Amino acid sequence: MQTYINFGLIDVVGKRYVENSYMTVENGVIRSVGSMASLTQEQKQGAVDLSGKTVMPGMFNCHIHALSSPIAAPESLNWETSGMFALRGLRHLQQQLQSGVTFVRDMNGRKLAEVDLKNALNQGLFVGPNYYIARQCLCMTGGHGCNTGRECDGAVDCKKAAREQIKGGADFVKIMATGGVNSDTRPEFSQLDLEEMTAAINEAHRAGKKTATHAHGKAGIKTAVLAGIDSVEHGSYIDDECIDLMLERGTALCPTLATHYFTCKFGVEAGIAPWKVEKGQRAAEAQHIGLEKAWKAGIPVTIGTDAGTPYNPHWGTFMEFVLFVEDMGFDPMETLVAGTIRSAKVCGVDDWTGSITPGKHADFIVLGENPVKNIRTLGHVEQVYKDGMLVSLPPIDQSCTD
Numbered sequence: 548m549q550t551y552i553n554f555g556l557i558d559v560v561g562k563r564y565v566e567n568s569y570m571t572v573e574n575g576v577i578r579s580v581g582s583m584a585s586l587t588q589e590q591k592q593g594a595v596d597l598s599g600k601t602v603m604p605g606m607f608n609c610h611i612h613a614l615s616s617p618i619a620a621p622e623s624l625n626w627e628t629s630g631m632f633a634l635r636g637l638r639h640l641q642q643q644l645q646s647g648v649t650f651v652r653d654m655n656g657r658k659l660a661e662v663d664l665k666n667a668l669n670q671g672l673f674v675g676p677n678y679y680i681a682r683q684c685l686c687m688t689g690g691h692g693c694n695t696g697r698e699c700d701g702a703v704d705c706k707k708a709a710r711e712q713i714k715g716g717a718d719f720v721k722i723m724a725t726g727g728v729n730s731d732t733r734p735e736f737s738q739l740d741l742e743e744m745t746a747a748i749n750e751a752h753r754a755g756k757k758t759a760t761h762a763h764g765k766a767g768i769k770t771a772v773l774a775g776i777d778s779v780e781h782g783s784y785i786d787d788e789c790i791d792l793m794l795e796r797g798t799a800l801c802p803t804l805a806t807h808y809f810t811c812k813f814g815v816e817a818g819i820a821p822w823k824v825e826k827g828q829r830a831a832e833a834q835h836i837g838l839e840k841a842w843k844a845g846i847p848v849t850i851g852t853d854a855g856t857p858y859n860p861h862w863g864t865f866m867e868f869v870l871f872v873e874d875m876g877f878d879p880m881e882t883l884v885a886g887t888i889r890s891a892k893v894c895g896v897d898d899w900t901g902s903i904t905p906g907k908h909a910d911f912i913v914l915g916e917n918p919v920k921n922i923r924t925l926g927h928v929e930q931v932y933k934d935g936m937l938v939s940l941p942p943i944d945q946s947c948t949d
């Protein structure tokens with residue numbers, strides 16, 4: 548058993564910062580958490596002293612594309628073999644972990660290499676974050692995601708497509724409700740319809756799997772919510788009607804602010820196609836207003852960056868937290884809750900990770916500062932523990948975008 552002492556704890560369940568805390572970990576599982584005052588001198592023997600540090604649960608990133616490289620035109624690598632995708636994916640997942648992210652959800656893989664990657668991690672061949680995959684996203688013929696996803700049309704085919712993903716190892720099902728920014732489609736326009744989405748979602752739920760939808764336009768968001776989706780990804784053009792409907796149904800929102808942020812920051816000068824930058828800017832402007840309303844209304848909001856889109860690096864999850872606090876003006880503690888226990892709930896994994904709670908996996912990070920006071924400290928995570936093991940990977944070169 549290992550004991551950690553003298554740290555400030557971010558308690559995401561109680562939504563508070565607790566000074567002078569300790570924690571014990573045994574066989575990768577948190578055994579106890581409490582105040583230093585309750586520890587005997589004997590129990591402090593051989594403990595890891597984390598004086599001056601803050602401990603919080605590992606960050607979540609509910610929306611990534613692990614196999615996609617964050618270069619100006621990620622799709623330019625689509626000719627590569629599945630082996631190369633798996634190797635790139637491993638590098639990206641290790642960047643996620645090293646930067647303090649202990650759980651990621653992959654929203655659409657490449658050539659099914661994500662299945663091998665997941666199996667390799669689960670077999671312990673490599674160190675990586677907890678990795679949940681959608682396998683292929685479900686999209687309409689010619690729709691957003693069709694270059695790498697499973698095209699499906701009509702309720703029967705959508706049901707079959709969902710079954711194929713589950714049979715092939717998907718942990719959840721991803722469905723495309725609208726066009727997108729990074730393809731030759733219109734984000735405002737709907738794609739798969741109510742009947743098609745309902746068929747796929749019902750199938751996923753019957754297998755005990757969560758569902759997520761790529762949706763920018765409000766009509767697509769409404770369709771997905773009515774069809775029973777668990778989380779809306781992006782939600783750029785969300786309006787009052789969507790918010791009311793989502794509140795009524797308990798639907799979550801993963802805004803992925805980072806994708807528009809990085810696209811606009813690097814822009815055309817860095818080689819991103821002008822039409823992608825233009826669509827990204829428009830979506831970002833609309834999103835700012837809608838997200839503020841959704842947050843205030845009490846929609847369960849999660850953290851995800853869409854890493855793998857142009858210049859949106861796999862070590863950059865902290866930027867979503869920074870954008871929540873600095874750009875949106877959201878409360879820092881509520882932001883930390885969104886990116887840990889709430890994300891865990893939406894992904895259906897809160898029974899074993901997402902908070903520093905006895906009985907859960909010891910997935911936590913050590914910070915030099917209290918992130919409630921300085922959210923940017925999440926960009927300089929000092930130590931990462933997964934299943935109680937200190938992660939030892941090469942330091943991240945933040946000048947490198949891949």
Ligand SMILES: [Zn+2]
Pocket residue numbers: 610611612654853
């Ligand atoms: Zn995405």
